[in-house]
């Protein structure tokens with residue numbers, strides 16, 4: 091079967107090659123891959139900056155934002171042949187640490203977790219993959235290809251859970267939400283905020299185009315500029331840019347008792363000057379909380395599946411701005427100005443290889 095793989099930490103090593111059928115050791119459920127979303131982490135891996143191959147192997151199969159159709163599942167599985175499914179990304183560390191032991195692998199404490207398509211375990215960007223029942227999540231069949239948005243939605247479902255748990259430390263009745271960044275993660279975070287009935291503001295650089303249109307269609311308010319230009323002191327900030335100046339500016343505008351969740355991974359090495367005293371003073375005197383969030387556990391995938399099933403399918407379909415067939419995979423990596431989520435189609439949905 092065909093698979094797109096890389097030699098981790100080697101830029102320009104990506105290649106679509108023939109590989110062995112998926113190993114039985116990956117699990118009894120056999121899935122035919124339909125589509126895989128491309129995200130910033132994939133681009134980092136492709137640029138040679140991130141990623142780990144499986145032990146004893148040179149190449150890592152890419153792909154962690156998946157959508158597939160079950161080909162074979164043993165009796166008693168939570169899924170059956172024909173179901174649309176998504177594979178969970180992270181697997182607990184083998185020790186296991188206290189968090190992985192209770193299946194909160196997204197809070198792994200020793201860093202020995204593995205991640206499909208990222209860290210020491212082949213991803214889903216192959217024509218077929220195998221998986222165990224605990225790591226497969228069923229998708230509402232009405233979503234079709236849009237089920238590929240489940241993994242990024244799981245990341246924001248976790249971010250929202252963190253915000254709500256931290257917010258719940260005292261009386262909590264938030265109204266305004268600021269989402270920084272209108273990429274897929276920002277737009278999906280905004281969707282979950284609108285679904286909760288909040289007054290959602292989304293900030294990005296673009297003055298016009300698909301991102302402002304998508305924000306308006308959601309019933310949220312779009313802004314370009316910096317957080318401090320806005321006339322709001324949000325109760326919640328979901329930060330999805332990873333850009334240091336945006337992060338610090340948003341931190342300084344957050345309202346009393348507000349909670350900010352950081353989801354964007356920044357590159358290091360940028361120094362900016364900061365009045366740490368003023369920032370600390372306002373955070374202390376106003377009970378502001380800032381929390382980081384990565385990855386997602388099964389609870390978050392299930393929350394994400396429910397959020398997508400409740401979303402407007404027409405709106406979701408506009409988030410997937412480009413579909414590229416597997417044999418033209420390199421086109422998917424070239425950024426277009428109006429890209430939001432680019433998806434590699436491994437098997438056209440509606441057809442089947444078997």
Ligand code: BGC
Pocket residue numbers: 129130131132154179180205208241242245384385386
């Ligand atoms: C994935 C997460 C993963 C993180 C770090 C993100 O792109 O969505 O599941 O934990 O990268 O590897």
